[in-house]
Every structure is written in structure tokens, then in C-alpha cells.
Amino acid sequence: MIKIISVFFLILYSATLGYAQKNKKSLPDYLQLDKTINAISAVMIHDVVNPPAAARYYNYVMLGAYNLTALNNKEIVRLADFVKTYKDDNQLNIEKGKYNYQIAAIYCMLETGKQMLPSGFMLQDTEDKYIKLLKDNKIDDDIIKQSIAAAVEMTAKVIKYSKGDNYNKLSGKLRYTPIKGGKNWYPTPPTYMEAIEPNWKTIRPMLIDSSNEFVPVRPTPFSTDSTSEFYKQAYDVYKVSKNPPMEQVTIANFWDCNPFAVTTSGHMMIGFKKISPGGHWMNIAGIVTKKAGLSFDRSVTVLTLEAVTLMDAFISCWDEKYRSNGIRPETYINKYIDITWTPYLQTPPFPEYPSGHAVLSNASAGVLTYLLGDKFAYTDDSEVPYGVGPRSFKSFYEAAEEASISRFYGGIHFKDAIVFGNKQGRLVAAKVIEKIKAAKIPRQN
Structure with a gap:
């Protein structure tokens, strides 16, 4: 029998954000x-x-x-x-x-x-x-x-x-049935969890018009031919995991944000509960509103618009994930390149394309840039409770770029999922900004 132990760092109510940052005003x-x-x-x-x-x-x-x-x-x-x-x-x-x-x-x-x-x-x-x-x-x-x-x-x-x-209504919809082999996503080790939220595209969006408003270009065509573009993408993921520099490891860990992370020790599986990607960006929104010295009311505005953006970014991203239903690097590399290879980060339980971090991070960066400015520098201590960080950024887009490439460093996404995920996220941000501009919601700092 496999014994599962759940471990997590409790974020205390009395904890504070904004590592080594001073507020202009103090609420x-x-x-x-x-x-x-x-x-x-x-x-x-x-x-x-x-x-x-x-x-x-x-x-x-x-x-x-x-x-x-x-x-x-x-x-x-x-x-x-x-x-x-x-x-x-x-x-x-x-x-x-x-x-x-x-x-x-x-x-x-x-x-x-x-x-x-x-x-x-x-x-x-x-x-x-x-x-x-x-x-x-x-x-x-x-x-x-x-x-x-x-x-x-x-x-x-x-x-x-x-x-x-x-x-x-989600529980009444058909569950995802994985198709083993070929180009489609299949559950990955060590837990082989079933697909997460395959029908999320049916959730009502907040500001975007529909889940399929920003369908990205088609992913690189699947192929097992060693001269194909798809194989080259997979080999790039394989290569980057070989003796990675410490900075890449740090970046991968900092943006891991995997609520399902599990490690094995003999016959024991140990689960580490972590903050979600959306939780990380909500934390960032909290950090920067304090650094900007915003009033309570303007801080509420920023946090609300960030939360609304996250909601729509996930709806848009998940619509494409289950449309293209792409195979993950781990599955492909194990079958066609190296059966012993494992990614640095644990592969999350849903299809490959596009990268969720790429979509939601760029959507968040776009909206926060509109609200607080293009060159807003800050230090992010969101991952300190999990033994990583803090890290400093000169802008929200710099953070989004790092969050996106972290998935490549971690071995869990092909490059095209990142590149086109970035574009999809920026389109979501543009739509959110269009709506809030039309409503005459100004910059908040």
C-alpha cells in the first residue's frame, strides 16, 4: 500500500507581504x-x-x-x-x-x-x-x-x-478519458492524476466575451521523426535539464506553484501543498499595492481587477488546453528519447498547450502595468514560505517572462506552449484593459 503524507507551510494570518519594502503610507x-x-x-x-x-x-x-x-x-x-x-x-x-x-x-x-x-x-x-x-x-x-x-x-x-x-454543472459533464499513445495528453508520474477541469471553458467569464475569443495558433505538429520540429522541441527540453545552472533551478523552483507536488521515498509518497499560480499573482498584487502606498479603496480596485483577470485567463487557457490536448514533454521524452528521464518539476495533471503560467502571468502583467505603470520595480517574497526567494523584478512583464520560461527550465512545457501562451495572455490583458478603460477606471498610482 502506498502511504501518502500531506505537508504544507501554513500561511499565518499575521504574516506580512513585501519583503524588505517600505510603504509610502501605512494603513x-x-x-x-x-x-x-x-x-x-x-x-x-x-x-x-x-x-x-x-x-x-x-x-x-x-x-x-x-x-x-x-x-x-x-x-x-x-x-x-x-x-x-x-x-x-x-x-x-x-x-x-x-x-x-x-x-x-x-x-x-x-x-x-x-x-x-x-x-x-x-x-x-x-x-x-x-x-x-x-x-x-x-x-x-x-x-x-x-x-x-x-x-x-x-x-x-x-x-x-x-x-x-x-x-x-461541471460534475454532471463527461469526465476526460485519456488516450494512450500518439499526440494526446496522458496522465504522468508519479501520481498519474486524472485531468484537472476538462470542462472549465464552460465557466462564465467576467470581462472577455467567450472562452474561445483568443484561440492561439495551432501547436507544432506532432511527430516522432528525429528530424521534425516537434522532436527538436522535445530534445531542447531534454537538453536543458542536463546540468542546469543554479539560476535556472532557482527560477524553476520560484515559479513552481504546483498544488499537486508529490515526491516519493521508497513506497511512500509525500505531498507538498503549495500556493497556486493565481495565488502567487494575488500575492504580487498585494505586495505592489503596499509598496505604491495606495489607499485602501484603490488597493481593493487593483486586487479585484487582478482576480478578475486571473478568472478570465484560466478560462481562455483551459479552452485551448483541451482543444489541442497535447502530449507533455515527460511522456514524449520517456517514449522516444530517454525512458529514464524525469523533469525537474513535477508535470501537472492537464494537457500541454498552451502554458498556463505563460497565459495568466502575461495577462496579470498587462493589467498590473496598466494600473501601476510600466517600470514598477518590486521584490516578490511569495515563495519564501516554501524555501525559495525572494526575487526582485524591474517590471511586471519581466516577472511574467521569467514565470513563462520557468516551465521550460522545469521540463514541463515545450517552447511553443510558452511563446504562444505569452501572446494569448497579452490578448486577454488587452481585452480586460479595453473594458476597464471604457468604464473610465484610471491608473491607480
């Missing part, structure tokens, strides 16, 4: 959005939430906070003004002025996570600690009570909206 400790994101991410790590689903949860967690902010700050554009499917009335039964909308926004994030995540009940302790924090900061008891009531009411509106995105 009170009870309005620190990054701490709230960390608490929600910790539950997702515990639940081993897959990457597309994690992006969906971040999206809805932020919507309520954004709605509460827009309801109380006329400078914040209403969600319905740029998300055409959002038509719910956000008016609350509690009068403005009788609650603190920023406190309500924080609590709403926690409450939405508590109600939506499989192990959301774990956030009850975080909510209790948050209330204690408010009291320690001498916030009036009635304001706390009314703010919580406003948060709970808004959470109900967001959850009602979330139920229309087709997520609850």
Missing part, C-alpha cells in the same frame, strides 16, 4: 488586505484547490469587497459598469454612515471564502481574531456589528451571482 493593521488574502490562500492550500478553481475563488472573494467600496466611494466605478453579467442590486438594508465599509469589505472577503471554500469553516477563527483586532483598536461595538451585518448581506449577493457561472 491601520485592521485594514491590511494582504493579511486577508493570505488567510484565504492558506485554506486553499489546505484544500489543494486546483489552479482554475483557485482563480475563481479569488475572483468572488474580491467582488464583495469591491462592491462595498464602490457603494461608499463615488470615485470607484460600479462593477456593473464593466462586468456586463453583473446586474444585482448592491443596495444594502443598512444605511451608509452606520457601518465602516472598509471593515465590512475585509469581513466580506473572509465571509465569502468561508461560505465558498470546501474547508471555509477554517476561516471562522480568522473572523473571530479580526473582531478582536477591531476591538483592540477601539472600534465602536455598534460599528463592528453593523459592518459585519453589511458584509454578510453583500456576501449573499456575491454568492448568488457566483451560482450563475456554471460551476455547479
Whole structure:
């Protein structure tokens, strides 16, 4: 019998972001959005939430906070003004002025996570600690009570909206049946997990028009001929894994973000729970809003737009993954080049083309560049809890480029999946920016 042990680094609610960075302004400790994101991410790590689903949860967690902010700050554009499917009335039964909308926004994030995540009940302790924090900061008891009531009411509106995105229909759809041999994706060692979210393209997008709006060019034609372009791509992956320089190893580790990582020791399989790719970019958004010294309301705007972008990037990417249904380098190399070869990173359980990191990282970089500027330098400590980093970047696109090539260094993607994934991600970003520009959402710094 194989024994599986799950291990993960719990991201504490009291943890902070922004390694060795100073804030231009300092919000009170009870309005620190990054701490709230960390608490929600910790539950997702515990639940081993897959990457597309994690992006969906971040999206809805932020919507309520954004709605509460827009309801109380006329400078914040209403969600319905740029998300055409959002038509719910956000008016609350509690009068403005009788609650603190920023406190309500924080609590709403926690409450939405508590109600939506499989192990959301774990956030009850975080909510209790948050209330204690408010009291320690001498916030009036009635304001706390009314703010919580406003948060709970808004959470109900967001959850009602979330139920229309087709997520609850996924379990009724046909499961993916792998085809062994040939050009198609097949489960990879060591766990041979089944395909993750083969029907994700049916999820309702937020700002892009449809899942297939940005279909990339066709991947390199499959071939076993040693003179073919496909074989050359596979051999490039094989070669890069031979005595890689330490910088490549560091980059691969830093952007690994694999919630399914498993290592073997004899007959034992040890699972390491990690943050998802979307969680990493949400962490980056938290870091840079603090470094920029943004107000609470503008920080909520940036985090919400990042979460919305992640949601749409995964929908667009997953649409193509199961259309092309490409074989992974590990499967091809083991069969046609070297049966003993293993990639540096564990191959995640879904098809090859395009690279998810390439798509979502470039989509994120595009939107964050629009919101905060082209030359926004920052230090990313997202992977410190997992023994990697921090790393510094001169811009969001520099980070996206590194995230993309990390999949090649890690041995889990061919080059064309990265190149065309980058392009697809930038197209997603352009559409998101087009929508938020039309809604007159300006740069935030």
C-alpha cells in the first residue's frame, strides 16, 4: 500500500507581504488586505484547490469587497459598469454612515471564502481574531456589528451571482478519458492524476466575451521523426535539464506553484501543498499595492481587477488546453528519447498547450502595468514560505517572462506552449484593459 503524507507551510494570518519594502503610507493593521488574502490562500492550500478553481475563488472573494467600496466611494466605478453579467442590486438594508465599509469589505472577503471554500469553516477563527483586532483598536461595538451585518448581506449577493457561472454543472459533464499513445495528453508520474477541469471553458467569464475569443495558433505538429520540429522541441527540453545552472533551478523552483507536488521515498509518497499560480499573482498584487502606498479603496480596485483577470485567463487557457490536448514533454521524452528521464518539476495533471503560467502571468502583467505603470520595480517574497526567494523584478512583464520560461527550465512545457501562451495572455490583458478603460477606471498610482 502506498502511504501518502500531506505537508504544507501554513500561511499565518499575521504574516506580512513585501519583503524588505517600505510603504509610502501605512494603513491601520485592521485594514491590511494582504493579511486577508493570505488567510484565504492558506485554506486553499489546505484544500489543494486546483489552479482554475483557485482563480475563481479569488475572483468572488474580491467582488464583495469591491462592491462595498464602490457603494461608499463615488470615485470607484460600479462593477456593473464593466462586468456586463453583473446586474444585482448592491443596495444594502443598512444605511451608509452606520457601518465602516472598509471593515465590512475585509469581513466580506473572509465571509465569502468561508461560505465558498470546501474547508471555509477554517476561516471562522480568522473572523473571530479580526473582531478582536477591531476591538483592540477601539472600534465602536455598534460599528463592528453593523459592518459585519453589511458584509454578510453583500456576501449573499456575491454568492448568488457566483451560482450563475456554471460551476455547479461541471460534475454532471463527461469526465476526460485519456488516450494512450500518439499526440494526446496522458496522465504522468508519479501520481498519474486524472485531468484537472476538462470542462472549465464552460465557466462564465467576467470581462472577455467567450472562452474561445483568443484561440492561439495551432501547436507544432506532432511527430516522432528525429528530424521534425516537434522532436527538436522535445530534445531542447531534454537538453536543458542536463546540468542546469543554479539560476535556472532557482527560477524553476520560484515559479513552481504546483498544488499537486508529490515526491516519493521508497513506497511512500509525500505531498507538498503549495500556493497556486493565481495565488502567487494575488500575492504580487498585494505586495505592489503596499509598496505604491495606495489607499485602501484603490488597493481593493487593483486586487479585484487582478482576480478578475486571473478568472478570465484560466478560462481562455483551459479552452485551448483541451482543444489541442497535447502530449507533455515527460511522456514524449520517456517514449522516444530517454525512458529514464524525469523533469525537474513535477508535470501537472492537464494537457500541454498552451502554458498556463505563460497565459495568466502575461495577462496579470498587462493589467498590473496598466494600473501601476510600466517600470514598477518590486521584490516578490511569495515563495519564501516554501524555501525559495525572494526575487526582485524591474517590471511586471519581466516577472511574467521569467514565470513563462520557468516551465521550460522545469521540463514541463515545450517552447511553443510558452511563446504562444505569452501572446494569448497579452490578448486577454488587452481585452480586460479595453473594458476597464471604457468604464473610465484610471491608473491607480
